[in-house]
Amino acid sequence: MDDNKSTAPQEAKKLEPAPVPPLFGAGRGRGTAPKVRAKNTAATLKRIWSYLSIQKKGLISVFFLIALGACLTLTGPYLIGTAVDDYILKKDAGGLASLCVLLLAVYVTGSAVSWLQTYVMSGVAQRTVWEMRRDLFAHLQELPLRFFDRTTHGELMSKATNDIDNVSNTLNQSLMQLINSTFMLIGSFTLMLLLNVWLTLVALVTIPLVMLLAKQIAKRTKIYFRDQQQHLGELNGYIEETISGQKVVKIYNREQKSAEHFQAINDKLAKAGTKAQILSGTMGPIMNMMNHFSFIVLAVAGGWLAYRGFTTVGVIVSFLNYSRQFSGPVNELANQYNMIQSGIAGAERVFETIDTETEYTGSEGKQLTGMAAGKVVFEDVTFGYGDSPILSNISFTANPGDVIALVGPTGAGKTTIINLLTRFYEIEDGTITIDGQEIRSLDKNSLRSQLGIVLQDAYLFSDTIRENIRYGRLDATDEQIRAAAKLANADGFISKLPGGYDTVMSSEGGNLSHGQRQLVTIARAILASPAILILDEATSSVDTRTEMHIQEAMKTLMQGRTSFVIAHRLSTIRDADQILVVNEGRIMERGTHDQLIDAKGFYYNLVSKQFQSVG
DSSP, X not given: OOGGGTTTTOOOOOSSOOOOXXXXXXXXXXXXXXXXXXXXXXXXXXXHHHHHGGGHHHHHHHHHHHHHHHHHHHHHHHHHHHIIIIIITTTOHHHHHHHHHHHHHHHHHHHHHHHHHHHHXXXXXXXXXXXXXXHHHHHHTTSOHHXXXXXXXXHHHHIIIIIHHHHHHIIIIIIHHHHHHHHHHHHHHXXXXXXXXXXXXXXXXXXXXXXXXXXHHHXXXXXXXXXXXXXXXXXXXXXXXXXXXXXXXHHTTOHHHHHHHHHHHHHHHHHHHHHHHHHHHTHHHHHHHHXXXXXXXXXXXXXXXXXXXXXXXXXXXXXXXXXXHHHHHHHHHHHHHHHHHHHHHHHHHHHHHHTSOOTTOSSOOBOOOSOOOOOEEEEEEEEEETTEEEEEEEEEEEOTTOEEEEEXXXXXXXXXXXHHHTTXXXXXXXXXXXXXXXXXXXXXXXXXXXXXXXXXSOOOOSSBHHHHHHTTOTTOOHHHHHHHHHHTTOHHHHHHSTTGGGOBOOGGGTTSOHHHHHHHHHHHHHHHOOSEEEEESTTTTSOHHHHHHHHHHHHHHHTTSEEEEEOSSGGGGTTOSEEEEEETTEEEEEEOHHHHHHHTSHHHHHHHHHHHHHO
């Protein structure tokens, strides 16, 4: 600093004056309130840091760039004050021109540093959320079906998209702003003290009032934003439900009613959103009003001090700029409050899912080597979903190569038996063995590699038909894929498609009929060539002619393999080695088709009713 200003420790001046906040509206982040507040902020922040810390080089670079940018920003006001005292008042045009060049260089360098720190931080943030998104998706693949039973698809999608985006926005904007604001607050306050202690005390008078107002407004906006988020969730859910059920809506002429119901939810969302935005929108104007009031007070006090000779005009100019740069971070942090809370809450929701116990928790079980013989024994198996008992003391034996048919009314427990065999759910009591080995002692992946499953809901991925069939065995050749399709009687219609086996499926295979999709999934199971086949209503969605072809293919495929068939059409299980009649969670009857017909019991009544309905 110049010696002629050493009489008052008022010579440290800062960089470019912080721009005056807009009169109407707050800064970035306004209106992005958290859906919910984090339950354990400290633990969540520590967890986020564990991901961030992987990007050490990037974080160090960002920290250094922000520090450099802050130093440049703090240099501007000092140079401006120097220009006033040493060149403008003294009418030194040459010195003023040189200083302007220096000031321009500071501004240009500061802008470049600001862009660079944003560039580096964007990379850090994106790599961090990439890691989080990868961990979330990988963990979802290992969660048990019970988790998906109690968690809606919309909730999971929200975590994988909205919550991760909230974290990304917080890292990109709020984290960098938080670090920058810390530097600016400390630097501005230090230089303000060096310039003039009395003016610094005057500047601090409004800070508690600003913080109190910000706290009160934030507390109230949180309530309105929570209501807004709740109504938004209802709206999204209704939209998804209505779009998925468009056929039902049109069949029953409910278009107008659907639109009216949507309007009612939309009105609630609009009202809640309006209240939230209006109240949160008051933050900016109030902050600006307090800043302007503080600026006026400082200008008057500074003018009086300069008039009395206690300081110089240049020092007052520098101080006023520093006061703006001091209040700016305070305002920005208040504006970023909602975004920070939203990011923390979003991260916490993601971590809650990642911390959910997987179905592979614990030591790995035994490996099944080679193809299993396929002897399956259920012995006194009991199971229930929560407090609702589904199966009670189920016992039966399936010898290698047997075809076991499971029949009974809807909700009897047929599919549950299959879910237990595949260990989608764990039995509560009893034992299930394959080739004499208790399945709970087996590695799940090893167990499931022995199983081929065709479900009633034929699910295809948004990929080619070839790759959907290859999903059953990833190392299969194109020739093996086509052979499996022929065995499933799917080659005929696939070959007629414009793209043949390279035809790309739309979402869930929507560009094929349900029966065609089922044939593709059957081809997938055939290609897998498992030791144990599970057909859960596999032919319920195909016509009678196609069903006959499938049955012929299945007879060939099932030779030497244990097969479990859940049948809706009882005519398809006449040749089963054993038919288990399940009702209310118990096996009521068992035997061959002819034996059960002769017994004239529950199975006989089922067959009679079905043929009567067909007739």
